[in-house]
Amino acid sequence: MMLLRPRRSDDLERLAELLERVHRHDGYPRSRPGSFVAFLDRADLLGAWVAELDGQLVGHVAAAPEAAPGALELVQRSTERSADDLGAIVRLFSDPDHRAAGHRIGAQLLAHVQAELWRMGRRPFLDVTTASPGPIAFYRTHGFLEVGTTTHTFPSGVELELAVFLGPDLEGKPA
Numbered sequence: 051m052m053l054l055r056p057r058r059s060d061d062l063e064r065l066a067e068l069l070e071r072v073h074r075h076d077g078y079p080r081s082r083p084g085s086f087v088a089f090l091d092r093a094d095l096l097g098a099w100v101a102e103l104d105g106q107l108v109g110h111v112a113a114a115p116e117a118a119p120g121a122l123e124l125v126q127r128s129t130e131r132s133a134d135d136l137g138a139i140v141r142l143f144s145d146p147d148h149r150a151a152g153h154r155i156g157a158q159l160l161a162h163v164q165a166e167l168w169r170m171g172r173r174p175f176l177d178v179t180t181a182s183p184g185p186i187a188f189y190r191t192h193g194f195l196e197v198g199t200t201t202h203t204f205p206s207g208v209e210l211e212l213a214v215f216l217g218p219d220l221e222g223k224p225a
């Protein structure tokens with residue numbers, strides 16, 4: 051049976067191994083982080099949750115005050131909400147080996163983090179690379195609407211175009 055629960059610090063090593071597999075399988079994250087643990091354990095998180103299937107970690111999601119530079123501003127402009135009334139969904143991934151079995155790991159994690167953000171009085175938003183049609187289709191299916199694009203420049207100078215999506219409001223109203 052699948053269980054969603056808050057992330058513990060002793061989950062991080064196993065989650066880092068899972069994310070490394072996701073990186074090889076899906077190219078997420080786009081640029082390989084120096085440390086997968088540090089990528090997951092960013093200091094400013096509002097919360098982080100895992101999906102556990104029969105004791106095995108099969109997915110992860112977190113909430114943060116901000117996403118990529120420029121994303122929050124785009125969302126603020128389109129909603130007229132203050133930063134404290136918005137929350138970014140970050141680090142969402144599911145185990146590629148468990149996706150086909152119909153557990154709906156991604157959908158359940160997304161619903162969970164949305165509910166947590168609403169509970170904090172924050173409307174969800176996120177960014178996703180425009181080169182990822184799969185996740186973009188997934189977010190659209192779940193009521194997220196694109197509000198614009200922003201460009202992230204890595205220290206190497208490589209640029210990544212990101213689509214910024216606003217999630218449904220508390221009442222489940224589409225963006």
Ligand SMILES: CC(C)(COP(=O)(O)OP(=O)(O)OC[C@H]1O[C@@H](n2cnc3c(N)ncnc32)[C@H](O)[C@@H]1OP(=O)(O)O)[C@@H](O)C(=O)NCCC(=O)NCCS
Binds near residue numbers: 072078154177184
């Ligand atoms: C995006 C991701 C989290 C979705 O998780 P998942 O466990 O595959 O999703 P689910 O099984 O819950 O699928 C839910 C729905 O989304 C759809 N969906 C999921 N992945 C999809 C894809 N790649 N393309 C199109 N639709 C997709 C499913 O068909 C399903 O639709 P249904 O409700 O009509 O049956 C997962 O594919 C993943 O980890 N991708 C790599 C990491 C990543 O890119 N994360 C996003 C960073 S912004």
